[in-house]
Amino acid sequence: MTIALALDAGLALLVLGVALWTIGAGPTFAAVVGFVAFGLLLALVWVRLAAVDVALTEAAIGSGVTGAVLIAAAARLRPTEPQSVGERPGATMRLVAALLSVLVFAGLAGIVLFPADPAPTLGPAAAAHLPELDVGNPVTAVLLAYRSVDTLLEKVVLLLALVGVWSLAPDRFWGGAPGVLRPARPDGALALLGRVLPPIGIVVGVYILWVGAIAPGGAFQAAATLAAMWLLVMIAGLRDPPETRLRSLRLLLVAGPAVFLAVGLAGFALPDGFLSYPVGHAKPIIIAIEAVLTLSIAVILGLLVAGPPERERQR
Amino acid sequence: MRALLDIVTVLAVLAGAVFFLAGTVGLLRFPDSLTRLHALTKADNLGLGLVVLGLLPQVDGALAALKLVAIWLLAQLAGATVSQMIARSMRRDGQRA
Amino acid sequence: MPEFLIATAGFILMMVAVGLVRILRGPANADRMMSAQLLGTGGIAALLLGAGTGASGLLDAALTLALLAAFAAVAFVNSADRQ
Numbered sequence: 001m002t003i004a005l006a007l008d009a010g011l012a013l014l015v016l017g018v019a020l021w022t023i024g025a026g027p028t029f030a031a032v033v034g035f036v037a038f039g040l041l042l043a044l045v046w047v048r049l050a051a052v053d054v055a056l057t058e059a060a061i062g063s064g065v066t067g068a069v070l071i072a073a074a075a076r077l078r079p080t081e082p083q084s085v086g087e088r089p090g091a092t093m094r095l096v097a098a099l100l101s102v103l104v105f106a107g108l109a110g111i112v113l114f115p116a117d118p119a120p121t122l123g124p125a126a127a128a129h130l131p132e133l134d135v136g137n138p139v140t141a142v143l144l145a146y147r148s149v150d151t152l153l154e155k156v157v158l159l160l161a162l163v164g165v166w167s168l169a170p171d172r173f174w175g176g177a178p179g180v181l182r183p184a185r186p187d188g189a190l191a192l193l194g195r196v197l198p199p200i201g202i203v204v205g206v207y208i209l210w211v212g213a214i215a216p217g218g219a220f221q222a223a224a225t226l227a228a229m230w231l232l233v234m235i236a237g238l239r240d241p242p243e244t245r246l247r248s249l250r251l252l253l254v255a256g257p258a259v260f261l262a263v264g265l266a267g268f269a270l271p272d273g274f275l276s277y278p279v280g281h282a283k284p285i286i287i288a289i290e291a292v293l294t295l296s297i298a299v300i301l302g303l304l305v306a307g308p309p310e311r312e313r314q315r
Numbered sequence: 316m317r318a319l320l321d322i323v324t325v326l327a328v329l330a331g332a333v334f335f336l337a338g339t340v341g342l343l344r345f346p347d348s349l350t351r352l353h354a355l356t357k358a359d360n361l362g363l364g365l366v367v368l369g370l371l372p373q374v375d376g377a378l379a380a381l382k383l384v385a386i387w388l389l390a391q392l393a394g395a396t397v398s399q400m401i402a403r404s405m406r407r408d409g410q411r412a
Numbered sequence: 413m414p415e416f417l418i419a420t421a422g423f424i425l426m427m428v429a430v431g432l433v434r435i436l437r438g439p440a441n442a443d444r445m446m447s448a449q450l451l452g453t454g455g456i457a458a459l460l461l462g463a464g465t466g467a468s469g470l471l472d473a474a475l476t477l478a479l480l481a482a483f484a485a486v487a488f489v490n491s492a493d494r495q
Contacts, residue, residue: 003415007422007462014429021436029491033444034436036484040451043477044425044459052469056476064480071491183493189399193486196392201479208472216469225476228483235490321413328420328461335454339427342434348442355431355446359453362424366457373413382471383460386478390453393482397449400489405442407493 008048015041028074028081035070039063052216053139056208060224061301068231068305134283136214143218144286148275152264155257155293158300162253166244169308175245178303179310182237194236201229209294213283219290223297230302241306245313249299256296260289320372327369334362348405356398363390421462428454445488452481 018041022034039062046055077084089097126138126146135141143151169176183190205225212218233239242249263285264275277285341354367387371380428450435447456474463470 003418003422007418007425010422010425010429014425014432017429018432018436025436027441029441030436030444033447033488036488037432037436037447037451040448040455040477040481040484043473044455044462047459047463047470047473052473055473056469059473059477059480064483067484068487071487075491075494181490183490185493187400187403189396189403190486190490193392193396193482197389197479197482200389204472204475204479208476211469211472215472217472221476225479228480232483232486235486324413325416328417331457332420332423335424335427335457339431342431348438348440351434351438351443352446352449355449359450363453363457366420366424366460370460373417379471382475386456386460386471386474389475389478389482390456393452393478393485394449397482397485397489400486401442401445401449404445404489404493405440408440408442 011041011045011048015045028077028084029071032067032070032074036063036067039067053137053218053221056216056218056221057224060221060228064228065224065231065301065305068228072305072307132279132282133277133286135286137212137216137218139216140212140218140286140290144289145277145282148260148264152257152260152275155260155297158297159253159257162300162304165304166308169310173309173312175243175313176309176311177243177313178241178306178308180237180240181231181234181306183235186237190236191238194233194238198229198233201225201232205229205294205298209290212290213287219294220297223294224301226294226298227301227305230298231305234302234306241303243313244303244309252299253296253303256293259292263289324369324372327365331362331365331369334358334365338362349402352398352401352405356394360391360394363387417461421458424454424461425458428458441492445485445492448481448485448488452478452485455481 015038018034018038022031022038025031025034039058042062043055043059046052046058123138126142129146130136130138130141133141133145135145166174205222208217208225209219209222210217212222234241244250267274267276270276270278335358338354338358341358342351345351345354364387367383371383374380374383431450431454432447435443435450438444438446456477459470459474459477
């Protein structure tokens with residue numbers, strides 16, 4: 001057994017252990033902590049698999065922003081916590097769930113251990129067309145050129161999710177601002193962190209967006225980093241969550257998908273139709289789309305964590 | 316030259332691993348949440364610093380070396396502030412309980 | 413050299429695992445909050461050492477991990493404080 005294999009096996013066991021503990025953890029807060037730890041360890045696994053783009057996404061969104069959403073949800077569920085801790089699904093339900101999980105695991109194991117020969121892959125085809133796009137990162141090429149329709153639809157779904165979260169507010173709060181995120185008592189260390197970390201995070205986020213064209217990175221990861229920094233500023237109490245009725249805010253939210261859609265519709269002028277790029281101009285268009293998309297997604301993610309409006313709009 | 320750099324790497328990374336070991340032993344053996352937090356923050360951060368120091372000769376290019384140092388500084392900043400916040404939270408819980 | 417780095421990465425990962433077991437078991441929420449701290453240092457060390465030669469953009473991943481671990485820790489402490 002080589003050392004690398006031992007490391008991978010140890011990592012896999014650790015991830016599995018944390019996942020099992022998270023499922024079995026009683027209090028919701030503990031389970032969310034376990035989930036975030038699981039996500040961060042999973043990022044290590046992705047790096048070991050040489051999928052650094054996915055590792056970035058896992059660290060930024062899978063455990064960072066999603067962890068913040070779950071923590072906020074756990075906080076809202078706290079009044080009902082004592083009753084829900086005692087509830088457990090019945091024995092039949094657990095048996096069915098276990099059976100389905102084992103089936104899925106067996107299917108995945110079968111596919112991985114006994115692949116069709118030769119294993120079906122689009123890798124060479126994807127790599128073959130990279131020079132035409134002048135994009136060095138095949139993941140970015142797939143997301144924004146080969147399968148750009150999927151990316152456009154995903155961003156619209158994100159927007160719809162935000163509208164869904166907003167619709168949880170009572171009618172009289174519609175258009176108001178989400179509740180404050182800062183702690184009850186002022187905390188010097190938190191304020192310091194809220195002042196020093198976000199500038200660094202913004203630089204890192206913009207860098208990840210820019211470098212995504214040729215190395216692992218991209219709009220989604222950059223947006224998650226920017227959203228985390230914005231949330232940090234709000235949690236430190238240095239800024240309050242904005243009112244959701246602000247026109248400038250709503251413009252920022254739709255700008256990304258709108259620009260994407262506009263580029264897509266402009267593609268009808270070309271022979272290939274919707275979302276086709278003119279030859280030789282693909283890279284600047286992709287970068288432009290990614291830049292606006294990053295802004296929009298960052299604002300969407302930040303507002304998703306901030307939650308539904310809880311205060312009346314200022315007249 | 317290469318051999319000398321490799322020796323520096325091995326020594327620094329080993330020292331870093333020793334500090335991680337010390338931090339974990341402290342986590343396991345210290346009686347109190349606050350002391351465990353102290354062991355975790357101080358020892359593990361120093362271990363990371365030594366590991367980064369050991370990796371500096373191995374990377375090529377000034378940008379990569381700069382990124383490594385930036386990672387360590389970031390971890391230091393985060394560790395210092397977050398440990399203060401956690402300790403404050405523990406003290407408030409103790410006063411309330 | 414590569415084997416040595418990967419072996420050290422495995423050792424540090426083991427330390428993280430043992431630390432996680434102790435932290436996640438910890439009776440109070442305060443103990444569990446430290447897991448973000450533990451992964452923020454130990455996880456990054458294991459990442460830097462253990463990535464092997466195949467991963468470009470590794471340092472960017474470590475940067476993001478450091479940032480988001482700090483953010484996660486802040487979110488934990490904030491949530492526990494508002495209890």
